[in-house]
Amino acid sequence: MSLYLAELDVADLVGVLKAAGESTRLRLLALLADGDHSVKDLTEILDQSQPRVSRHLKLLADAGLIQRHAEGAWAYYGLAPHGHGAELARWLVARIDPSDPARERDRNRQAAAIAAQQAIAAAYFAKVAESWDLLKTLHVPEDAVEHAILETLAGRVVDLLVDLGTGTGRMLEVLAPVYKRAIGIDSSREMLAVARSRLAASGISHAQVRLGDIGGLDPAIGPADVLVIHQVLHYFDDPGRMLAQARRLLKSGGEVLIVDFAPHNLEFLRTDHAHRRLGLSREQVTGWAEAASLEVRSVREFPAKNMDGGLTVCLWHLGERQKIGKTE
Numbered sequence: 001m002s003l004y005l006a007e008l009d010v011a012d013l014v015g016v017l018k019a020a021g022e023s024t025r026l027r028l029l030a031l032l033a034d035g036d037h038s039v040k041d042l043t044e045i046l047d048q049s050q051p052r053v054s055r056h057l058k059l060l061a062d063a064g065l066i067q068r069h070a071e072g073a074w075a076y077y078g079l080a081p082h083g084h085g086a087e088l089a090r091w092l093v094a095r096i097d098p099s100d101p102a103r104e105r106d107r108n109r110q111a112a113a114i115a116a117q118q119a120i121a122a123a124y125f126a127k128v129a130e131s132w133d134l135l136k137t138l139h140v141p142e143d144a145v146e147h148a149i150l151e152t153l154a155g156r157v158v159d160l161l162v163d164l165g166t167g168t169g170r171m172l173e174v175l176a177p178v179y180k181r182a183i184g185i186d187s188s189r190e191m192l193a194v195a196r197s198r199l200a201a202s203g204i205s206h207a208q209v210r211l212g213d214i215g216g217l218d219p220a221i222g223p224a225d226v227l228v229i230h231q232v233l234h235y236f237d238d239p240g241r242m243l244a245q246a247r248r249l250l251k252s253g254g255e256v257l258i259v260d261f262a263p264h265n266l267e268f269l270r271t272d273h274a275h276r277r278l279g280l281s282r283e284q285v286t287g288w289a290e291a292a293s294l295e296v297r298s299v300r301e302f303p304a305k306n307m308d309g310g311l312t313v314c315l316w317h318l319g320e321r322q323k324i325g326k327t328e
Contacts, residue, residue, distance in 0.1 A: 012084070015063055016063050016064065016065065016084070016085055016088055018063075019059050019060055019062070019063030019065055020060070020063070020065060020088070020089070020092055022056070023102070024046065024048065024052075024053075024056050025056050025059065025060055026092065026096070027046065027102060027103070027106055028042065028046075028053075028056055028057065028060060028066075029060065029065060029066070029079070029089050029092060029093050030093050030096055030103060030106065031045060031106060031110060032066055032077055032078050032079050033079055033089070033090065033093040033205065034110065034200075034205050035078070035196075035199060035200055035204075035205045035208075036076045036077065036078040036196070036208050036209075037076065037077060037078075037113075038074050038075065038076050038077075039053060039054055039057065039074075039075060039077070040074075041113050042057070042077070044109065044113055045106055045109040045110050045113055046106065046109075047109075057077055061077070063085055064080055064083050064084065064085030064086070065079070065080060065085040065086070065088070065089045066078065066079055066080055066085075066089070067079075067080045067081065069208075069210050076208075076210075078208055081181050114197070114200045114201075117193060117196065117197055117200075120193060138266070138304060138310050138311045139261070139302070139304050139310060139311040139312070139313050140302040140303070140304055140305070140313055142170075144302055145259055145302055145313055145315060146174045148300055148302075148315050149171075149174070149175070149228075149257060149259070149315065150174070150175070150178070152257065152298075152315070152317050153175070153178050153226065153255075153257075156178060157177075157178060157179065157180060158178060158179050158180070158225035158226050159179070159180050159181065159225055160179065160180070160181050160182070160183070160222070160223070160224045160225055160226075161175060161178065161179035161181075161182040161183075161224060161225065161226045161227075161228065162182070162183050162184075162185065162221060162222065162224040162226070162227050162228070162249055163175075163182065163183070163184040163185070163228045163230070164185050164214045164217075164227060164228065164229050164232060164246060165185070165186055165214050165229065165230065165231070165232035165235075166184025166185060166186045166191075166192075166195055166209055167186060167188075167191050167194075167195065167230075167231075168191060168194045168195055168198060169184055169194065169195030169196070169198045169199055169207075169209060170198070170230075171184070171228050171230050172184050172195070172198075172199060172204065172207045172209070173198055173199065173202050173204060175228070176202070176204050176206070176207065178226075179206070179207075179225075179226070180206065181206055181207070182206065182207040182208070183207070183208050183209070183210060183221060184207065184208070184209040184210070185209075185210055185211075185212040185214050185217070185221070186209065186210075186211065186212070186214075187211065187212065187213055187214065189211060192209050192210075192211060195209045196209060214232065214242070214246075215236065215242055215245070216245070217245050217246060217248065217249060219248045219249060221249055222248070222249035222250065222251065223249065223250065223251030223252075223254070224249050224250055224251060224254060225251060225254050225255070226254065226255050226256075226257065227246055227249060227250055227254070227255070227256045227257070228256075228257050228259075229243075229246065229256065229257070229258045229259070229260075230257075230258075230259045231259055231260060231261075232260070233258065233260050233277070233280060234260055234261060234275045234276065234277045234278075234279065234280065235274060235275065235276055236276055236277070237276045237277075239277060239280065239284075239288060240284075240287070240288035240291060240292075243256075243258075243288045243289070243292050243294075244288075244291060244292045247292040247293065247294065250320075252320065253319075253320060254319075254320070255317065255318065255319050256294060256316075256317075256318040256319070257315065257316070257317060257318075258285065258314075258315070258316040258318065259313065259314070259315050259316075260279070260280050260313070260314060260316075261278075261279040261280065261311050261312065261313060261314070262279050262280070262281070262301065262311070262312035262313070262314050263278060263279035263280070263281050264278055264279045264311055264312070265278065266278065266311070279311075279312075280314070282296075282299060282314075285299075285316050289316075289318050289321075290321070293320065293321050294318045294319065294320060294321055295318065295319060295320070295321040295322065296316060296317070296318055297317045297318065297319050298316075298317045299314060299315070299316050299317075300314065300315045301313070301314050302314070302315070
C-alpha cells in the first residue's frame with residue numbers, strides 16, 4: 001500500500017503516536033477502518049467494558065485519528081475522513097498482520113455483530129416491503145435509472161458525495177466507484193440500520209450514514225462535489241426550500257442529481273404513502289433550481305411500461321448557474 005503522509009511537527013507526531021500506540025486502540029482503528037460502529041458494537045466485539053472503550057475512543061478522537069457523530073442517544077465512530085490523523089490511521093491499519101490472533105478474533109466477532117444487525121434490518125424491511133413492491137410495479141425498473149445516473153457521472157471520482165434521504169443506502173452502493181468518500185443522511189433510524197447492513201454486506205467502507213433532518217441540514221457536512229436527492233422531494237410541501245437548503249452543502253462547481261416522479265394523479269400515494277407532492281414538473285424544478293442559483297443541465301424521462309396508471313421517473317442534472325460575462 002502506497003500512501004503519502006504529511007509532515008508533522010514533533011509534538012503533534014508524538015501525540016498521534018501516543019494515542020495509537022496501545023493494543024486496544026490499534027484494534028479499534030482496525031475495526032473502524034472497516035466501517036462505522038457504535039460504542040455498543042465495539043464493547044461487544046472487544047469484550048471490554050463501555051467506560052474503558054469510551055475512554056480509548058476519546059483519546060483517538062482527540063488525536064484526530066477517528067471522528068464521532070451523534071445519533072440521538074447513540075454515538076457512532078469511524079476513521080477521520082481527512083487530516084494527518086486520518087492518513088496515519090490508515091497507514092497503521094494497513095501494517096497489521098491479518099493473521100494476528102487478536103485481529104482474527106476481532107474480525108470474527110465483528111462479522112457476528114454485523115450479521116445480527118442485518119437480521120434486525122431485514123425484519124424491519126420485511127414490514128415495509130409490501131408497500132415498496134407495490135410502488136415498484138408502477139414505474140420503470142430501478143436499474144434503468146441507476147444506469148443513467150452512472151452515465152451522468154461517468155469518468156469521474158469525486159472527493160465527497162452526499163446522499164440526502166439515503167433510505168436503504170442503495171445510491172451509496174450503486175455510486176461507490178464514483179466517490180472517495182460519501183455521507184448518507186436520513187431521519188429514520190430503522191432505514192439507517194438497513195443502509196449500514198447494505199454497506200457492510202457490499203464491503204463499502206468509504207461511505208457513512210448519519211441520522212439527520214434533511215429539511216434542516218448542517219452546512220458543515222459539506223462541501224460536497226455531488227448531492228443526490230433520490231425519490232425525496234415529493235415528501236416535502238416546499239421542495240424548492242429543501243433544494244435551497246441542500247444547495248448550501250455544495251462546493252463551487254458542484255452538481256446535484258434529482259430523481260423523482262413526473263406529475264401524476266395517483267392520489268393514494270398522498271393518503272397511503274405520505275407523498276406531499278404528486279410529482280414534479282420540469283417547470284417547477286427549473287424554477288427551484290434558478291432560485292437556488294443552479295441551472296438544469298439535462299433532464300431524462302423514464303416512462304412506465306404501463307402508462308395507464310403508471311409513473312414516469314425523471315432524472316434532473318443540475319449545476320451552478322453559469323455567469324454571463326459583460327460584452328464590450
